Amino acid sequence: MTQLIKIQALTADELLKEFELTEPEAADVVIPDTAPQISIERLMEAGYYQDAIKLLAHGLPKREAVWWACLAARKAQKPDTDEHNINALLATETWARKPTEDHRQRCKELGEKTQYKTAASWAATAASWCTGSMTPPGEPEVPPPAYLYAHAVAGSITLASATIDPEKIEDNYKLFLAQGIDLARGGNGMIEGA
Template sequence: MSAVMQASIQMELSEPARALLLPDMTAPTAVRALVDAGQVQDALKLLARLLPKRYAVAWLCQVARDQTLDPEDKAGASLAEKWVREPNESNRRAAFEYANAGGYKSAGAWLAAAAGWSGGSLAPAAQATPVPPADHLTACAVVAGINMLAALVIEKFDARRIGFIEPAMSLLNTGADAASGA
């Protein structure tokens, strides 16, 4: 099964969106087809899943840098950025703990969750038995963060989401040779 088709199932794309996808589509072609058909939420989901995890979090951070954020959102963005620069367990854990403490209620919490759900364990740090996150959770957090950032200007929500997709298309092309789980 192609990466596009597998990602469409993992991210639970809508039936109308999945009907637009062909098994031999490249990732950029598939995302563009969804955007052109007005299936923006599904395009975001597919794009976030097809990007390597670090690229997906970097994209979300790039979008956040262009927004006016409150201190809580800036803190989450800072933790996600730190993980993108140095994707080690300490930075991942710090982002995860921040998102968890924030109850996933802010854009900053979702920014941090995108990095925090990239690997490692979702169990408390003191727990010996690891609980690895599902492979697609980073993409889910990225989509939530993108939607929250788009909603900062609610009257332009749809246009903003489409605009946020454009910078990631170059990342998708750059990351085409990288494993989607990297």
């Protein structure tokens, strides 16, 4: 695998401190004192896709991680997707291209309106947790914890994987992981077959 140049963490352990593995057995697969790439690959090979998604989401820079959630949410949208979820995804894509405070606030508003029930909702929430304050304007500022956005990104991608076609969830995980790895290599996540 080509180097994951966008992941700045030197070891998987730096990232593993920020979340719990979904599957306890996955702990036997990761190698904490090596580059995150090694553990991501091993998790994928062992079929621990949710944990590979979590580790990669924590390793990617914020904008790339949110863009990854956008790619998954876009794939999960259907012709009957409601207006709030369509707008949540559009706002999040806008934030990923131009991360201004106004765009972040729009993502926060739409994440709340969509009630955290869809991949688009969690993508918008991820963007809103990247910077700024978690409190409403005018209240004392409370910055989000450093990796809170990554939890929302992983949730968005996992939810998209289950929403598209539950019968093909493993294929969906693999597709989204391929997109995330492309982003980690410096690509745009737009891979063939997506």
